[in-house]
Amino acid sequence: MSHAPGIVSFRVRYADTDQMGTYYNARALEWFEFGRNELLRALGRPYRQWEAQGLRLPVFEAHVRFLGPAAYDDLLTLTTSLAREGRAKLRFESRIEQADGGEAVCEGWTVHAVTDPGGRAIRPPAWLIDLADGG
Amino acid sequence: MSHAPGIVSFRVRYADTDQMGTYYNARALEWFEFGRNELLRALGRPYRQWEAQGLRLPVFEAHVRFLGPAAYDDLLTLTTSLAREGRAKLRFESRIEQADGGEAVCEGWTVHAVTDPGGRAIRPPAWLIDLADGG
Amino acid sequence: MSHAPGIVSFRVRYADTDQMGTYYNARALEWFEFGRNELLRALGRPYRQWEAQGLRLPVFEAHVRFLGPAAYDDLLTLTTSLAREGRAKLRFESRIEQADGGEAVCEGWTVHAVTDPGGRAIRPPAWLIDLADGG
Amino acid sequence: MSHAPGIVSFRVRYADTDQMGTYYNARALEWFEFGRNELLRALGRPYRQWEAQGLRLPVFEAHVRFLGPAAYDDLLTLTTSLAREGRAKLRFESRIEQADGGEAVCEGWTVHAVTDPGGRAIRPPAWLIDLADGG
Numbered sequence: 001m002s003h004a005p006g007i008v009s010f011r012v013r014y015a016d017t018d019q020m021g022t023y024y025n026a027r028a029l030e031w032f033e034f035g036r037n038e039l040l041r042a043l044g045r046p047y048r049q050w051e052a053q054g055l056r057l058p059v060f061e062a063h064v065r066f067l068g069p070a071a072y073d074d075l076l077t078l079t080t081s082l083a084r085e086g087r088a089k090l091r092f093e094s095r096i097e098q099a100d101g102g103e104a105v106c107e108g109w110t111v112h113a114v115t116d117p118g119g120r121a122i123r124p125p126a127w128l129i130d131l132a133d134g135g
Numbered sequence: 136m137s138h139a140p141g142i143v144s145f146r147v148r149y150a151d152t153d154q155m156g157t158y159y160n161a162r163a164l165e166w167f168e169f170g171r172n173e174l175l176r177a178l179g180r181p182y183r184q185w186e187a188q189g190l191r192l193p194v195f196e197a198h199v200r201f202l203g204p205a206a207y208d209d210l211l212t213l214t215t216s217l218a219r220e221g222r223a224k225l226r227f228e229s230r231i232e233q234a235d236g237g238e239a240v241c242e243g244w245t246v247h248a249v250t251d252p253g254g255r256a257i258r259p260p261a262w263l264i265d266l267a268d269g270g
Numbered sequence: 271m272s273h274a275p276g277i278v279s280f281r282v283r284y285a286d287t288d289q290m291g292t293y294y295n296a297r298a299l300e301w302f303e304f305g306r307n308e309l310l311r312a313l314g315r316p317y318r319q320w321e322a323q324g325l326r327l328p329v330f331e332a333h334v335r336f337l338g339p340a341a342y343d344d345l346l347t348l349t350t351s352l353a354r355e356g357r358a359k360l361r362f363e364s365r366i367e368q369a370d371g372g373e374a375v376c377e378g379w380t381v382h383a384v385t386d387p388g389g390r391a392i393r394p395p396a397w398l399i400d401l402a403d404g405g
Numbered sequence: 406m407s408h409a410p411g412i413v414s415f416r417v418r419y420a421d422t423d424q425m426g427t428y429y430n431a432r433a434l435e436w437f438e439f440g441r442n443e444l445l446r447a448l449g450r451p452y453r454q455w456e457a458q459g460l461r462l463p464v465f466e467a468h469v470r471f472l473g474p475a476a477y478d479d480l481l482t483l484t485t486s487l488a489r490e491g492r493a494k495l496r497f498e499s500r501i502e503q504a505d506g507g508e509a510v511c512e513g514w515t516v517h518a519v520t521d522p523g524g525r526a527i528r529p530p531a532w533l534i535d536l537a538d539g540g
Contacts, residue, residue: 013307015300015429019422019477025168025194025245026420029161030285037283037343048343059160062199069254072424073307073318110160119204148442150296150435152289154342159285165420172418172478183478207289208442208453295438295464295515299431329430332469339524380430389474 006039006081009099012074022069028106029062032094035080036110039092043082045131055128056119057112060089064108068098075099084132085111088124141174141216144234147209157204163241164197167229170215171245174227178217180266190263191254192247195224199243203233210234219267220246223259276309276351279369282344292339298376299332302364305350306380309362313352315401325398326389327382330359334378338368345369354402355381358394411444411486414504417479427474433511434467437499440485441515444497448487450536459522460530465494466516472509480504489537490516493529 010031018024040047050057070076077099085091095107114124124132145166153159175182185192205211212234220226230242249259259267280301288294310317320327340346347369355361365377384394394402415436423429445452455462475481482504490496500512519529529537 011307013300014303014423014425015431017424017429018419019424019426020191020193020419021424022193024420024422025197026161026164029164030283033160033284037281046343051342056155058155058157059201061201062160062197064197066194066196072321073316146442148435149288149290149438150294152294153284154287154289154291155284156289159287161285165418168419172416181478186477206453207456208451290461290463292463295467296431296434299434303430326425328425328427329471331471332430332467334467336464336466 006035006042007077007079008035008038009075009077010034012070012072012076014072016070017072021071023105025064025066028064028066028096028108029110031076031078031096032062032064032080032092032108032110035078035094036092039080039082043131045127054117055122055125056115056117057090058115058119059110060113061111062108063110064106066106067104068106070096070098070105076105082132084129088121089113090124090128090132141170141177142212142214143170143173144210144212145169147205147207147211149207151205152207156206158240160199160201163199163201163231163243164245166211166213166231167197167199167215167227167243167245170213170229171227174215174217178266180262189252190257190260191250191252192225193250193254194245195248196246197243198245199241201241202239203241205231205233205240211240217267219264223256224248225259225263225267276305276312277347277349278305278308279345279347280304282340282342282346284342286340287342291341293375295334295336298334298336298366298378299380301346301348301366302332302334302350302362302378302380305348305364306362309350309352313401315397324387325392325395326385326387327360328385328389329380330383331381332378333380334376336376337374338376340366340368340375346375352402354399358391359383360394360398360402411440411447412482412484413440413443414480414482415439417475417477417481419477421475422477426476428510430469430471433469433471433501433513434515436481436483436501437467437469437485437497437513437515440483440499441497444485444487448536450532460527460533461520461522461524462495462517463520463524464515465518467513468515469511469513471511473503473511475501475503475510481510487537489534493526494518495529495533495537 016027096105151162231240286293286297360382366375421432495517501510
């Protein structure tokens, strides 16, 4: 079971574009990060607080499907949702569409380990399991 | 059947790092691009020539598994290989390791469509099929 | 004479940070671009319309003074203003502060040529001179 | 008095380009960092050793003049030199040209403070003053 998704909008910057006239592929992963940040904030658990509590959430695996172009200044809508992946990892699903018309831009997911500041996997605290399970 | 892989080395820049003290996840996709560029050059078919001939190779799908840290100035070894994906796409496999010690940093793949400059999928020319088939 | 400045806010992403725990220096120039985009939109002349009309505004010179740190998720306020630089160039002044407390993060400027799509300098149209002169 | 400059070459990546078909302006600062890293290594004082000794070299001010285009895969030559700026700062001068033909791409400089890990300015050690003075 996953949470109601978080939705944010942003515009493509010149910095995001490449010579092909669309967004450069690696920028999708930066956008996914933006969506995760804002989802966790919307859920009342901004990630910076996790770090202050000694939790880290390094990316373990990432996947992107590139579905359509996005040009400079296009307004895009990014939808992010959170779920659990197995017993000790988190999974964020991301989807980006053109705000005007809804054409797909890209979608994908990232799976994150839950670790201490030294990078050792730890058992997620109860509030985090509840968060991921939508509790 | 895939080609003998291309191998390049590079060092992690401060620009690649993040607050966690390792490389930021999206940088892996920039590194994979570097490996593709140099593999195609080593095979005698630099990608810029493809563009001059009216071919484009947009990324269709990308996958990254993050396997270990890489700090500022670490010397990394990037191995890239090329294969065909179905009848009309290309697949590059990428793996990055610490040059000193060989610890895994990340690995993954990108699948690319073959299109004309307008973005329409086209039948790959014979030389490209040969290249991907290792011919 | 310059325009009333445009003001936007944004948060520092993990992608913006580096191993030193603050924002990586080159990101300041990406942020300045964001400010220019939003200032021109606020003035009723979004830059994408300029491009559609055959105008380009390549950066000619850039300057940044780094004044203080900004950590992941810090909320920053970016103030941008526009003026003319000589007869044929534009100058944007940028300043970034912590939204909470107002401590300076960085400031600087970019000077832009006005060119045709082929990169040749052209005489700025009257509406652009008016815009830069605050008319 | 400054050192004999360090020279490195690199190719423009797709990641560096933008919709205008040349390199995105902020990338110049990433390239300048690459030049600084390799100059200090060539001088026998790689920056990572400075950090291990408790020195930091944050960018204090940066300046770039954009002089000409650079397209995907262009081979560029980056020349970097080091000098002292006042009593307690360092200044790196950077210049990037097309390797083939020598046309100017961009040039600029960065001025760096010398600090401890907490960001407090410190008196540069003698070896660092010698390094900057070419001794």
